[in-house]
Amino acid sequence: MLNTPAPTTLDAFDFYRLDDQLTDKQRALRNRVRDWVQTVVLPNINPYWEKAEFPRELAMRLLELPIMGGPLATHGCAGLDFIEIGLVTYELAKGDGSIGTFFGVHSGLAMGSIGTFGSEEQKDRWLAPMARLEKIGAFGLTEPEVGSNAVGIKTTARKDGDGYILNGAKRWIGNAEIADLLIIWARDEEGKFGGYVIEDPRNTEGVTMTNIGGKVGKRAVWNADIHLENVRVPIANKLPGVTSFKSLALVLGVGRYGVSWEAAGIAAAAFEFALDYAKKREQFGKPIASFQLIQHKLVEMATEVTLMQNLCMQLGRLLSNFQMSEGMVSMAKYNNARKARYVTQLAREIMDGNGILIENHVARLWTDAEVVYTYEGTNEVNLLIVGRELTGIQAIV
Ligand SMILES: Cc1cc2nc3c(=O)[nH]c(=O)nc-3n(C[C@H](O)[C@H](O)[C@H](O)COP(=O)(O)OP(=O)(O)OC[C@H]3O[C@@H](n4cnc5c(N)ncnc54)[C@H](O)[C@@H]3O)c2cc1C
Numbered sequence: 001m002l003n004t005p006a007p008t009t010l011d012a013f014d015f016y017r018l019d020d021q022l023t024d025k026q027r028a029l030r031n032r033v034r035d036w037v038q039t040v041v042l043p044n045i046n047p048y049w050e051k052a053e054f055p056r057e058l059a060m061r062l063l064e065l066p067i068m069g070g071p072l073a074t075h076g077c078a079g080l081d082f083i084e085i086g087l088v089t090y091e092l093a094k095g096d097g098s099i100g101t102f103f104g105v106h107s108g109l110a111m112g113s114i115g116t117f118g119s120e121e122q123k124d125r126w127l128a129p130m131a132r133l134e135k136i137g138a139f140g141l142t143e144p145e146v147g148s149n150a151v152g153i154k155t156t157a158r159k160d161g162d163g164y165i166l167n168g169a170k171r172w173i174g175n176a177e178i179a180d181l182l183i184i185w186a187r188d189e190e191g192k193f194g195g196y197v198i199e200d201p202r203n204t205e206g207v208t209m210t211n212i213g214g215k216v217g218k219r220a221v222w223n224a225d226i227h228l229e230n231v232r233v234p235i236a237n238k239l240p241g242v243t244s245f246k247s248l249a250l251v252l253g254v255g256r257y258g259v260s261w262e263a264a265g266i267a268a269a270a271f272e273f274a275l276d277y278a279k280k281r282e283q284f285g286k287p288i289a290s291f292q293l294i295q296h297k298l299v300e301m302a303t304e305v306t307l308m309q310n311l312c313m314q315l316g317r318l319l320s321n322f323q324m325s326e327g328m329v330s331m332a333k334y335n336n337a338r339k340a341r342y343v344t345q346l347a348r349e350i351m352d353g354n355g356i357l358i359e360n361h362v363a364r365l366w367t368d369a370e371v372v373y374t375y376e377g378t379n380e381v382n383l384l385i386v387g388r389e390l391t392g393i394q395a396i397v
Pocket residue numbers: 105139140141142146147148149171172173174175218223371374375376377378379380381384395396397
């Protein structure tokens with residue numbers, strides 16, 4: 001046990017003064033999210049994580065922040081710029097990965113898909129209640145036998161009168177069991193890729209959802225196995241803007257951008273906790289921060305966090321100017337997810353026995369980093385996307 005309770009408020013680490021580059025509006029939003037995380041999330045999240053329980057009460061309080069819908073600017077959505085989206089994601093990740101993932105799946109992937117590919121009628125029907133969290137969204141792409149090779153999904157959508165019949169299976173789908181709108185990605189009889197929205201999936205015939213228990217990371221957000229057997233979806237629920245798998249690149253690219261910030265946030269929080277701990281924890285009559293080997297770890301962490309922060313800020317500028325390529329965002333995801341793993345491990349080492357305890361937060365960040373390493377493209381897949389852009393040679397298949 002620590003002599004003093006684990007801190008919930010720490011000085012935010014910003015060695016290269018990136019704060020100076022923010023507009024007043026960006027800084028004000030960042031500060032609001034930061035305060036919210038420190039008062040709402042950090043003091044309350046650990047019991048949910050430990051029990052693998054979704055913190056619905058905390059998640060609903062996201063409505064206190066003007067962030068829902070991210071860049072979407074109609075139907076009560078926040079209309080954020082891309083730096084703001086990054087800063088919001090970073091601050092949420094510093095608090096807790098599960099809340100961050102709930103928000104990322106609902107607001108980024110689900111609302112983002114409807115906002116990008118939906119008809120005006122679909123946007124009118126779904127976006128406003130989603131912005132008010134009256135309807136929660138989920139995004140079902142991955143399947144039991146299809147992970148990295150997402151283009152090879154096997155779920156089918158067969159045209160039948162005034163609707164489609166969906167058959168197949170999905171795996172790892174975040175928010176699915178609490179979702180009111182479940183976006184299922186499937187192929188039709190001609191092999192064309194499409195997005196189909198299942199409304200009220202818990203009460204839809206043919207939909208079976210099973211919680212994936214036993215996760216060691218992101219424990220407070222639920223992921224489900226989904227089985228779809230002759231599930232009827234009306235034509236009006238097909239997203240008309242999806243023309244091919246490539247359409248998804250836009251939503252996945254912004255998703256990967258967010259996850260790069262998320263990894264940076266996880267690493268920064270782990271570093272801040274470890275630095276605070278190292279200054280307070282005494283061994284051999286001195287704070288452990290006075291030992292060279294501990295300083296080595298702190299410098300490694302601080303350097304990696306600074307690199308991650310700078311990569312994210314520049315990527316945000318490129319995205320804002322429509323200059324972000326697939327390779328650029330994959331490079332950030334590749335680097336930051338890998339480094340978040342490294343930095344959280346070092347933080348755990350500095351806190352050692354206490355680093356194992358959930359009450360000191362770092363263990364949660366450390367295992368959440370493992371999930372970030374996997375989703376939005378595994379490390380290998382993102383590496384190969386960068387490799388393809390550098391060489392012009394496709395090495396993924
Ligand atoms: C907690 C969590 C939440 C998630 N949430 C969602 C969600 O909401 N919606 C959703 O659709 N999906 C979600 N996912 C799924 C996630 O996107 C996949 O897990 C990810 O794409 C990897 O797929 P896989 O786990 O099946 O690994 P696999 O694709 O089976 O990969 C296994 C290993 O093989 C490597 N590999 C695969 N192909 C190649 C290749 N060509 N060259 C070299 N190496 C390769 C991979 O990098 C990895 O190391 C989530 C996953 C987790 C763990």
